[in-house]
Amino acid sequence: MFSEGDGYEQFMGRWSRLLAPLFVDFAQVGAGDVVLDVGSGTGSLSLAVADVTSAQVTGIEPSETFVRYAQTRSQRVRFHVGDAMALPFPDDTFDRTLSMLVLNFVPDSAAALDQMIRVTRPGGAVAAAVWDYGEGMGMLRMFWDEAVALNPDAEPRDERHMPLCSRGALTDLWRTHGLRDVDEQPLTIEMAFTSFDDYWQPFLHGQGPAGGYVSSLSEFDRRALQSKLRQRSASGSPSHARAWAVRGTVA
Numbered sequence: 001m002f003s004e005g006d007g008y009e010q011f012m013g014r015w016s017r018l019l020a021p022l023f024v025d026f027a028q029v030g031a032g033d034v035v036l037d038v039g040s041g042t043g044s045l046s047l048a049v050a051d052v053t054s055a056q057v058t059g060i061e062p063s064e065t066f067v068r069y070a071q072t073r074s075q076r077v078r079f080h081v082g083d084a085m086a087l088p089f090p091d092d093t094f095d096r097t098l099s100m101l102v103l104n105f106v107p108d109s110a111a112a113l114d115q116m117i118r119v120t121r122p123g124g125a126v127a128a129a130v131w132d133y134g135e136g137m138g139m140l141r142m143f144w145d146e147a148v149a150l151n152p153d154a155e156p157r158d159e160r161h162m163p164l165c166s167r168g169a170l171t172d173l174w175r176t177h178g179l180r181d182v183d184e185q186p187l188t189i190e191m192a193f194t195s196f197d198d199y200w201q202p203f204l205h206g207q208g209p210a211g212g213y214v215s216s217l218s219e220f221d222r223r224a225l226q227s228k229l230r231q232r233s234a235s236g237s238p239s240h241a242r243a244w245a246v247r248g249t250v251a
Helices: 004-026 044-052 064-073 109-118 138-150 152-157 169-176 196-205 208-216 219-233
Strands: 034-038 056-061 078-081 094-100 120-131 180-190 240-249
Touching: 004 044, 004 094, 004 120, 004 180, 004 196, 004 208, 004 240, 034 044, 034 109, 044 056, 044 094, 056 064, 064 078, 094 109, 109 120, 109 169, 120 169, 138 152, 138 208, 138 219, 138 240, 152 208, 169 180, 169 240, 196 208, 196 219
Parallel strands: 034 056, 034 094, 056 078, 094 120
Antiparallel strands: 120 240, 180 240
């Protein structure tokens, strides 16, 4: 039976799986660390941490569906339903608190960061990564360029307007919240689509802002967008994706 978790995996999960090992390395997760994955989704980051280290990993995610899906992928990681803005853990619990491709979707990212800092021990690290939706996420950049060309009213929904997704935005937030030794770096991955359908079909599952936009279209408008994207992709499939990653030390 096809689930919401399956839809996410086909759409963005495959990108997350490629990015996760780079982010684990950037976050400097070490053997024996106690790690929290905030907004763990279908589990890509948590599983990457568990795969490359002996760290003890906990994932927390607001979607019960995603938590159930993630738990089927590993028994080594504990996944819980919970809110990034009200983490249900005591102070100073974790050595590393991580959040990958989530913080820009949290209604109050500052409150979420406060919580991440609170549950991280002094001297521990808090790290996050978000896609560069404006310039660095080719798959979505092509989508929104064509969507807005067909319907200018869609422009406010373009993910380039997402918060925290440009160079320096995460650094500013980390420094404002008193984190030390702040470092921000681009993390880049490549993916080759096997066909146009491999690119297009995941949009039909309604995942994320782009999938939600496709779901809102009439059949006529959806086919028009599909045709435009097919024409544009004939010159080469979009495979480049860049995320901005930040890491800071808790005082």
